[in-house]
Amino acid sequence: KAGVTQTPRYLIKTRGQQVTLSCSPISGHRSVSWYQQTPGQGLQFLFEYFSETQRNKGNFPGRFSGRQFSNSRSEMNVSTLELGDSALYLCASSLAPGARTGNTIYFGEGSWLTVV
Amino acid sequence: GIQVEQSPPDLILQEGANSTLRCNFSDSVNNLQWFHQNPWGQLINLFYIPSGTKQNGRLSATTVATERYSLLYISSSQTTDSGVYFCAVISSGSARQLTFGSGTQLTVLP
Numbered sequence: 157k158a159g160v161t162q163t164p165r166y167l168i169k170t171r172g173q174q175v176t177l178s179c180s181p182i183s184g185h186r187s188v189s190w191y192q193q194t195p196g197q198g199l200q201f202l203f204e205y206f207s208e209t210q211r212n213k214g215n216f217p218g219r220f221s222g223r224q225f226s227n228s229r230s231e232m233n234v235s236t237l238e239l240g241d242s243a244l245y246l247c248a249s250s251l252a253p254g255a256r257t258g259n260t261i262y263f264g265e266g267s268w269l270t271v272v
Numbered sequence: 273g274i275q276v277e278q279s280p281p282d283l284i285l286q287e288g289a290n291s292t293l294r295c296n297f298s299d300s301v302n303n304l305q306w307f308h309q310n311p312w313g314q315l316i317n318l319f320y321i322p323s324g325t326k327q328n329g330r331l332s333a334t335t336v337a338t339e340r341y342s343l344l345y346i347s348s349s350q351t352t353d354s355g356v357y358f359c360a361v362i363s364s365g366s367a368r369q370l371t372f373g374s375g376t377q378l379t380v381l382p
Contacts, residue, residue, distance in 0.1 A: 189369060193313075199358065201369040212368050244313050253368055259303060261370060263315035 158183065160249050160264035168270045174235040177267045181228050181249030187211075188230040189261070190222060193244040202245075205230055206253050237271045244268050274299045274363040278373035285349050285380050293344040293376045295359030303362035304335055305370070306344050308355050315358065318344070349380045 189204040201214040205224035275298040335342040
């Protein structure tokens with residue numbers, strides 16, 4: 157079956173703009189989470205959605221937001237982009253929220269965002 | 273929150289050599305996964321292993337939950353094994369997201 161699909165794969169934005177990234181989870185998976193990866197900070201958790209509800213949120217400013225649709229697809233939005241938002245944004249899906257025993261988490265290929 | 277430390281940070285091997293990567297974590301966990309990040313950025317699942325031992329071809333992993341560490345073994349390494357290996361955990365406490373280590377950068381030379 158298809159894996160986690162993220163679009164777009166690469167994008168360049170200007171400071172002050174906003175960006176929306178999309179993630180389609182593995183079929184049947186209802187939990188979607190987002191991570192940011194930068195050379196300086198490594199992989200950091202952004203937020204997690206399950207059944208269209210945000211279940212958990214990392215330590216990021218309010219410019220970072222997300223949502224999940226009834227088909228489990230998720231989007232994340234970053235408003236008023238800053239240079240420091242340049243990163244690889246990774247989406248992950250799982251059957252259930254992350255803390256459940258036996259719950260393997262699968263990642264997509266990521267969206268490379270460059271802010272100039 | 274839980275701390276995850278990986279060692280070594282960098283590892284250079286000749287093709288055919290064996291290696292052991294280590295992951296130490298500071299609290300009890302109910303989820304531990306090893307990932308290989310390919311050059312295009314994708315995190316590829318290697319093992320889901322909160323405890324015990326698993327093997328998949330040339331790769332195997334062992335987690336000793338009571339002592340809070342996990343080991344990833346790569347035997348007969350190939351150039352395609354190059355990349356960054358991450359250990360990630362979810363603590364048994366209140367946190368529900370994966371916390372990643374800083375990774376081991378593996379380079380396998382032909």
